[in-house]
Amino acid sequence: MQPWCVGISTLLLSALLPWPGTGQFHVIGPGAPVIALIGKEAVLPCHLSPVMDAEDMDVSWYRSHPTGQVHHYSTSQDLIEHQRHEYRGRTEFLKENITKGQVALRIHPILPSDAGEYRCFFASSTFYNEAQFKILVTGSGTAPQIYIEPGYTGEMKLTCTSTGWYPEPEVQWRDVRGQRLTSASETKTAAENGLFHVETSITVDTRSRDGSCTIRNPVLREEKEAQFSLSDAVFPRLWPWIVGFAVPLCLLAAGTTFSVLFVCTKRRKRLIKKQYGKLFWI
Structure with missing residues (x-):
């Protein structure tokens, strides 16, 4: 192929590709599933590539299954009239770096029903794009x-x-x-x-x-x-039986000992009386 042919082919191919600055972009969401702890908060970041100002864009987060709007930002304000009812009062749009195309959505507190697939959507006057990601909701319970x-x-x-x-x-x-x-x-x-x-x-x-x-x-x-x-x-379970058996046994032993001593003492007195008479009677 002649060099001039290569130059024309490159020129035609370049003309077919989008030029930088035409307003086209990619939306980049979380690179891995977001692990959200029940009762805590989850932050869902999204940004544009290449870097561009998103202040005048529509930015939305949606649930994929079941479908529905989680949060919508447009014309420099939050619009919640179409927001799913279970998210009302629990979402906050973070836009400190929106002029750099970087935004995030905070959800608080996290509920078990928040688990699922989400979409982060950007739309300008000439182009739109979205990113998909997943939230894994989890929580560890009480000690067994x-x-x-x-x-x-x-x-x-x-x-x-x-x-x-x-x-x-x-x-x-x-x-x-x-x-x-x-x-x-x-x-x-x-x-x-x-x-x-x-x-x-x-x-x-x-x-x-x-x-x-x-x-x-x-x-x-x-x-x-x-x-x-x-x-x-096992020992505490057997202890009441041990106590219940030992106490009567001790009482029986004490009673037997007392009876034996009483009988022996009485017999001794009789022997002394018989041998020495009333003079030595105790």
């Missing part, structure tokens, strides 16, 4: 509590409970060596606020010693653990 009660002969029932988890947590029983134990029952119930209450139980042999109940947040990979010791649990 273990309740111990007698089961069948040689067995004890252990029940582990905790509340305030999202999403559904993972539950594990382990023995003192860290080996997993099979639970007898396990329930995970969502409360009205969407948080999960966990209750799991296991039946173990009283010859077992120590172990633990662990509840794990699958998003944060955070664990909360409660330990149990059957040796400590």
